[in-house]
Amino acid sequence: MIRETIVRQGHWLFRWRSYVLLATxxxxxxxxxxxxxxxLYLGEWPDFIYEGICVAIAFAGLAVRAVTVAYVPKGTSGRNTREQVAETLNTTGMYSLTRNPLYFGNAIIYMAIALFTQGIYFVIIMALFLVIYLERIIATEEAFLTDKFGRSYHEWAERVPAFFPRLSGWQQPELSFSIRNVLRREYSGFFAIITAFVAIEAFGDILFQGHILYDPVWIATFIGGGIIYLGLRYMKKHTTLLxxxxR
Incomplete structure (x- = not known):
């Protein structure tokens, strides 16, 4: 059955999802x-504005993830890779607008990074790749949640779209917004976005011009992001502040 094949492929992609996109x-x-x-065609200032828009789009995707994890309870919406985990069924907050808010946020981030390269073919390839990639992972998670929550999952799925959020119907979660939960769970994604943009900028200079153009803005952004990343990582690993x- 095609559906079973897609679910099996989704299991593999779910386990290795942190590395699959490296193929791009x-x-x-x-x-x-x-x-x-x-x-090349419009000048430095239009390029600066374009890159700023791409960065803003990427962090908008991170904001979607942040709003999602700020409300979720422990044992859900995690970064587990070996198996599916869901102690409860999230249906409020961002989950009242889309059944897969974290993947929606990821897709925004990945497309923003692809747009930043300014390669139309790469943008198209990334979009097609995400369709295939996310379809299979979501199918796998749906099979798991159907088996675990049964009718409750079906009722929620009938009301809420699978991927693209609806623009109304927000249901306030019982848990309060937790910025500490966001900082504890999203600091690595924050620095990964910065690293991706800096790497594209640096390698673009090397491949096109033969050397790195040391832009102070990007250098400061990378150093500042690295300090924030290391600080939050230390707080998570060695303190109870977060x-x-x-949660």
Missing amino acids: IPIAFMTLRGGEPVE DVGG
């Missing part, structure tokens, strides 16, 4: 060899 890096590098079309009861 060689394609991105090939794109960078052609330079930045916006700067711990929240029931």
Whole structure:
């Protein structure tokens, strides 16, 4: 059965989802060899504005993830990779607008990074890749949640779209918004976004111009992001400052 095949593929993609997208890096590098079309044809300021828009879109995707994890209880919406985990069925907050808010946020981030390369073919490839990739992972999670929660899951699925959020129907979660939960769970994603943009900028300079153009803005952004990342990582691993009861 095609559905069973998709679910099996989704199991594999779910387990290795932190690494699967690395397969797109060689394609991105090939794109960078052609330079930045916006700067080449329109100039530095339009290129600066374009890059700023891409960065803003990426952090909008991170904001979707942040609003999601700020409300979720412990044992849900985690970064587990070996198996599906869901102690409860989340149906409020972002989950009242879309059944897969974290994947929706990820898709925004990945597309923003693809757009940042200014390679139209890479953008198309990334979009097609995400359709196939996310379809299979979501199918796997749906099979798991159906088996675990049965009718409750079906009733929720009938009301809420699978991926693209509806614009109304927000249901306030019982738990309060927890910025500590966001900082504890999303600091690595925050620095990964910065690293991706800095790497694209640096490798683009090397591949197109033969050397790195040391832009102080990107250098400061990377150093500042790294300090925040290391600080939050230390707080998570060695203190209880980011711990929240029931989260």
